[in-house]
Amino acid sequence: MTTYDADKAVAENEPPHGAETPAGGEGPITEKHPSQRAYHHPAAGWGAAKSVTHVLLREHTLIDGPRAIFKMNHESGGFDCPGCAWPDDTKGLKLDICENGIKHVTWEMTPKRAGRELFAAHSVSELATWTDFALEDTGRLTEPLVYNEETDHYEPITWKAAFELVGSELRALADPNEAAFYTSGRLGNEATFLYQLMAREYGTNNLPDCSNMCHEASGRALQASLGTGKGTADLADWESADALFIMGVNAASNAPRMLTALAEAYRRGAQIVHVNPLIEAAATRTIVPHEFVDMALFKSTRTSTLNLQVRAGGDMALLRGMAKAVIEESASDPKALDREFIDRHTQGFEEYRALCEATPWQELERQSGLTRADILKAADVYSRSDRTLISWCLGVSQHEHGVDTVREIVNLLLLRGNLGREGAGPSxxxxxxxxxxNRTCGIDHRPTPEFLDRLADVCGIDPPRAHGLDTVGVVEGMHRGTVKVFVAMGGNFAMAAPDTTYTAEGLRRCELTVQVSTKLNRSHVIHGRKALILPCLGRTEKDHQRRGPQATSVEDSMSMVHLSLGMK
Known part of the structure; x- marks a missing residue:
């Protein structure tokens, strides 16, 4: 039995890796304090509209901003929001937008510029004292920059000289595995494919990416359980599910457009169960901005029918308890389990049944932080639903036992055949x-032999076969001196990687760090002995090529691939 000992997980109040202070290059601590007021308003609604207006004014995007709002997430001639990966509405919604997405877009479309004058006036040591907000608020990067160790300033460099510097450093390495090529999820599919092809033609599978730090557990678990690293539900399934379990995510912050699906589900009578240590805004009620009548009347819609406040990390025990309850119910009600589905499409059911039966309720209560009655409420919702969908985010996956928890989600769904049919599945x-x-197009430090065989056949290269380093492996390699060149295609590695202090120390030990970015961030002021900043276009911008405007493709959370065409 795989469970989680919550007592063991109580954090020790010690700085990482023996640091005397928690600061490791993450910038100064500001004097601003978070508000202690409880949030009583519905999610989205007029509060979001007011916040968006403030952002449009602050970023001086009163013309381009509203234009972008009507282009975001539109399949025909529009661009994919650079925010979250929630899928585009399938019914042709004209305003398939959210507060976060508009902020992402206006932040990218700002007229502010971080040009050579900025870097001539401020040393890197001085920039390192700025807050993360202040760094990015300088605006869009305009030209390639190289770090001058003698002056402690970034200085302009030509593209040709920048490429030659990268090439000479890579050629000087004793082994291609002394280089690592990091990727952010902001990259389009075409750039992703070329980037991994470059790394593999060079000779390494050191392709760490941001998913190593978020949904790697989901991919590993789903691959082991179902043979695919992706969820099986799409937006149409969300629209027809009888029960929705939302685990470890506050949609109002992480996927605000989900609020539309939750409001619609509540109106049609679906059960919506939120599992989270806190009852957050998205688990209460919402006013969806594109529902104009509700906006005008200040009419909110509930987004939950049950909230279960698990102990942090207690999701695994809750799921096991629900499965135990369903199996116990099957003793008196044969319809509690879908035996035909289990017999035809699953393996190991009897072993799993024995595991659930052997798990004591007292232990499930202790580890979940819920009472047996609470767990049975959730199990009852699941048992009464013909079509159940379970969705989760980092609150589930970013635990030591994240893989086991996601596998338990699949186990629970399999008990009642909630897989491969409308309105059901893992999401x-x-x-x-x-x-x-990114993962679909080859960013994977553990590529399959089948993918590499196909890559070799189509592209005429001999890709390396040994597994490469993930994010943690790369940071450890920096400290050992076995990773000497670090290239980041987007992202903010210094702040995104676990253990900020240790990561910053590793980056500073590199011979060369290369950051391909749209804006200045913490990773530009925490750099190797040699450093380059290379600017690039953003998702919202037109990419003019010889044959005309260039579109790129992206894949959303529910495996839909579509074109994205910038408009600025």
């Missing part, structure tokens, strides 16, 4: 807008 909520597309 992970990815964070970055194209993190799933």
């Amino acid at each position: 992970p909520v990815r964070g970055h807008s194209n993190v799933q597309g």
Whole structure:
């Protein structure tokens, strides 16, 4: 039996890796304090509209901003929001937008520029004292920059010289595995494919990415359980499910457009169960901005029918308890289990039944932080539903036992045949807008032999076969001196990787760090002995090529691939 000892997980109040202070390059601690007021308003609604207006004014995007709002997430000639990976509405919704998405877009479309004058006026040591907000608020990067160790300033460099510097450093390495190529989920599919092809033609599978730090557990678990690393539900399934279990995610912050699906589900009478240590805004009620009548009347819609406040990390025990309850119910009600589905499409049911039966309720209560009555409420919702969908985010996957928890989600769904049919299935909520597309197009430090065989056949290269390093392996390699060149295609590695202090120390030990970015961030001021900043276009911008405007493709959380065409 795989369970989680919550007592063992009580954090020790010690700085990582022996640091005397928790600060490791993450910038100064500001004097601002978070509000202690409880949030009583419905999610989205007029509060979001007011916040968006403030952002449009602050970023001076009163013309381009509203134009972008009507282009975001539109399949025909529109661009994919650079925010979350929630899928586009299938019914042609004109305003398939959210507060977070508009903020992402206006932040990218700002007229502010971080040009050579900025870097001439401020040393890297000085920039390192700025807050993360202040760094990015300088605006869009305009030209390639190289770090001058003698002056402690970034200085302009030509593209040709920048490429030659990268090439000479890579050629000087004794082994291709001394280089690592990191990827953010903001990348489009075409750039992703070329990036992994470059790394593998160079000779390494060191392709860490942001999913190593978020949904890697989901991919591993789903692959082991179902043979695919992706969820099986799409937006149409969300629209027809009888019960929705939302685990470890506050949609109002992480996937705000989910609020539309939750409001619609509540109106049609579906059961909506939120599992989270906190009852957050998305688990209460919402006013969906594109529902104009509700906006005008200040009419909110509930987004939950049951909230279960598990102990942090207690999701695994809750799921096991629900499965135990369903199996116990099957003793008196044969319809509690879908035996035909289990017999035809699953393996190991009897072993799993014995495991559930042997798990004591007292232990499930202790580890979940819920009472037996609470667990039975959730199990009753599941048993009464003909079509159940379970969705989750980082609150489930970012635990030591994240893989086991996601596998338990699949186990629970299999008990009643909630797989491969309408309105049912596992549905992970990815964070970055194209993190799933990155993995589909080859960003994987553990590539399958089949993928490498096909890559060799189509592209005429001999790709390396040994597994590469993930994010943690790369940081450890930096400390050992076995990773000497680090290239980041987007993202903010210094702040995204676990253990900020240790990561910053590793980056500073590299011979060369290369950051391909749209804006200045913490990773530009925590760098190797040599460092480059290379600017690039953003998702919202037109990419003019010889044959005309260039579109890119992206893949959303529910495996839909579509074109994205910038408009600025």
